[in-house]
Amino acid sequence: MPELLSLRDVSAAYGRIQALSHVSLSVPEGAIVALLGANGAGKSTTLNVISRLVPQSGGEILFRGASIAARASHEVVRAGIAQVPEGREVFREMSVRENLELGAHLRRDARGVAEDVERAFAYFPVLRERYRQRAGTLSGGEQQMLLIARALMARPALLLLDEPSLGLSPLLVQQIFGIIRRINEDGTTILLVEQNVGVALGCSSYAYILENGEIAHHGPSASLAADGAVQNAYLGGH
Amino acid sequence: MDSEVLFLFLQQGIASGIVSGSVYALLALAIVMIFKTSEVPNFAQGEVFMVAAYAALFLIVFYGLPMWVVIPAALLFTVAGMMLFEAGILRRVKKALGEPVNLVIATLGLSFLLRGLVRQTGLGDTPRSFPSLVSTDPVQIGQAMLTRLDLAIVGTAVAVMAAVFLLFNFTRAGRAMRALGMNPKAAALVGIDIRRTHAFVWGLSGLVSAISALLIAPKILMTPEMGHVAILAFAAAIVGGFNSLPGAVLGGFIIGIAENLVGLFVSASAIVVTPFLAIMAVLVLRPQGLLGGRPQMRKV
Ligand SMILES: Nc1ncnc2c1ncn2[C@@H]1O[C@H](COP(=O)(O)OP(=O)(O)O)[C@@H](O)[C@H]1O
Ligand SMILES: [Mg+2]
Numbered sequence: 223m224p225e226l227l228s229l230r231d232v233s234a235a236y237g238r239i240q241a242l243s244h245v246s247l248s249v250p251e252g253a254i255v256a257l258l259g260a261n262g263a264g265k266s267t268t269l270n271v272i273s274r275l276v277p278q279s280g281g282e283i284l285f286r287g288a289s290i291a292a293r294a295s296h297e298v299v300r301a302g303i304a305q306v307p308e309g310r311e312v313f314r315e316m317s318v319r320e321n322l323e324l325g326a327h328l329r330r331d332a333r334g335v336a337e338d339v340e341r342a343f344a345y346f347p348v349l350r351e352r353y354r355q356r357a358g359t360l361s362g363g364e365q366q367m368l369l370i371a372r373a374l375m376a377r378p379a380l381l382l383l384d385e386p387s388l389g390l391s392p393l394l395v396q397q398i399f400g401i402i403r404r405i406n407e408d409g410t411t412i413l414l415v416e417q418n419v420g421v422a423l424g425c426s427s428y429a430y431i432l433e434n435g436e437i438a439h440h441g442p443s444a445s446l447a448a449d450g451a452v453q454n455a456y457l458g459g460h
Numbered sequence: 461m462d463s464e465v466l467f468l469f470l471q472q473g474i475a476s477g478i479v480s481g482s483v484y485a486l487l488a489l490a491i492v493m494i495f496k497t498s499e500v501p502n503f504a505q506g507e508v509f510m511v512a513a514y515a516a517l518f519l520i521v522f523y524g525l526p527m528w529v530v531i532p533a534a535l536l537f538t539v540a541g542m543m544l545f546e547a548g549i550l551r552r553v554k555k556a557l558g559e560p561v562n563l564v565i566a567t568l569g570l571s572f573l574l575r576g577l578v579r580q581t582g583l584g585d586t587p588r589s590f591p592s593l594v595s596t597d598p599v600q601i602g603q604a605m606l607t608r609l610d611l612a613i614v615g616t617a618v619a620v621m622a623a624v625f626l627l628f629n630f631t632r633a634g635r636a637m638r639a640l641g642m643n644p645k646a647a648a649l650v651g652i653d654i655r656r657t658h659a660f661v662w663g664l665s666g667l668v669s670a671i672s673a674l675l676i677a678p679k680i681l682m683t684p685e686m687g688h689v690a691i692l693a694f695a696a697a698i699v700g701g702f703n704s705l706p707g708a709v710l711g712g713f714i715i716g717i718a719e720n721l722v723g724l725f726v727s728a729s730a731i732v733v734t735p736f737l738a739i740m741a742v743l744v745l746r747p748q749g750l751l752g753g754r755p756q757m758r759k760v
Contacts, residue, residue: 294654299650
């Protein structure tokens, strides 16, 4: 499969704190690739470097073969990369509707946007009920759904998901990952950051394990899932 | 004081208060829109206001240009100046360290710069009066006496407030500005051009300040210290809730009316402490301001 995104030797730092060193990874078109690792390993930093929220101090990021190093965050969204950030980064005082419309901020095709709102409702029917409600009043799970729906409103080729299972009940995690699979089957490539290793390895085809800002291990998800040593060493033995 | 006089004073105080209040409200609006998006109280807002009026005066005195040229030129100059400051100075300060106090110091620097600039022209050496486009013929409303100019000031100010309201709530650019103020990270992630939006907010704030300056200029004697009126706008913003645009407008009118009523019922010398008392009352009774949202915990 052709490569959609690749990172080559990417490094990043917060002041004197080195958060990433020489991270290389590759996301083939159509795949779900998992990026795993303990708290503080540098997973969010990796996604934020891709989204241009955190500057890289070295290396190269290629999207569809072209470097995005000189791009601003909104240009990366326009190029086709949308991120679902960790935490509950909704526009709290705005309605669900306005949140979704903001997801389509860079688009001018009103009809296409309206279609995509319907598509979001198909994935997340609860958002239809909450359409006029303020996003801040939604439950944690509903906010997570809104975040995913908002990112999809940009019609991204690549979706970056940062810990979508965080703080959700096991049942809700099941449900959300079912939808993530559907989104992927419908044609969106996904780079998935997770601490919930079991679920992440279950739905991805390839996985990278970050440790202290470096890729410590990588391989097909099925073989990582079967490799007890890897699980024990890097992932807390879940 | 018998009840007839009391009623007359009340009417006059409210009417005059609405006039000065509309100017405070505009200036408070200009301060709050910046605070909401950049999280900086712009302590140069009063000097921006002052410079806008002097820029107009400069074109009148030195070039004898007609008002229909002077007004747009002064507005444009102020907008461009604000955008330049945001993009050229503030953005660099933010990038260098980004401590809020550094940004505040940058705005204080701007206020000194602008006052120096006006002194350079020599126009600030003596108090100046600004020509009025509208006559100052008296108009009676109820029992209150105002002038045609007063009515023009209020009318224009309310129109500007309505335009700002529509812009923020019903346009793409307005939604982007609100989104940036609410959650900068999420704003960047949905594809809002953060730099351009910041520049836009500062430009808009400059425009609103300049309009308020040109409205009030014919009513006052201009001096390089006229920017001190921004203190009243800050008071208005605090009373209304520092992160609320409607609050800024409400606060502006409250401060204007309170000032005038105190002047009539208490004494002229008590006017200066009125905004201070209003701030204290609000801070104690409703710390978030009249229309301010619930204070939120900030994630660090
Ligand atoms: N804004 C920040 N300022 C300073 N250090 C940070 C910041 N964000 C993350 N870090 C540090 O960078 C490292 C990686 O963090 P992060 O990418 O958030 O890890 P993860 O998402 O894997 O939990 C951690 O040591 C963290 O403390
Ligand atoms: Mg993280």
